[in-house]
Amino acid sequence: MDNIFLLLGTNVGDIKENLRNALRALEDNAIAIKKKSRMYRTKPWGYTDQPDFLNMAVQVECEYTPRELLTIIKRIEKGMGREQATERWGPRIIDIDILFYNQEVITEQDVTIPHKEFFNRPFAMKLLCEIAPDFVPPHTDKRLIEHLEGVNCGECEIYCH
Secondary structure, eight states: OOOEEEEEEEOSSSHHHHHHHHHHHHHHTTOEEEEEOOOEEEOOSSSOSSOOEEEEEEEEEOSOOHHHHHHHHHHHHHHTTOOOOSSTTOOOSOEEEEEEETTOOEEOSSOEESOTTGGGOHHHHHHHHHHOTTOOOTTOSSOHHHHHTTOOOOSEEEOOO
């Protein structure tokens, strides 16, 4: 099974429906959802003067290269109404990040895998750990569950609405 992990987030409009629409759009583009975390309400990260986010992590399977996957993700975001951000880490209708693509390490101008901020975002670690606690990220020798030990995940709560 592929270890391709995505993080989805939204804080504009009908946030629960935004995540559902993003999942449908992924599947409509031949990206199979294998596992998904629960939806979590999280505090904004980076730029904090904005509404809380609704986030979830998903494990997917596809025939795309990392660059092809990124192109499709950007097309999905734009198709859902995401506009070019004026504020880094600002409000958005949808954000889909590639966290990991198997054990690949890519550092190019427009794509960095693993996601460069993953280990700085405890909420992302928590969500991914829910679906893949035994995944060992590239350049580490520890499972995700071990990376999460002793980490304060901040205000990250299961969304029950």
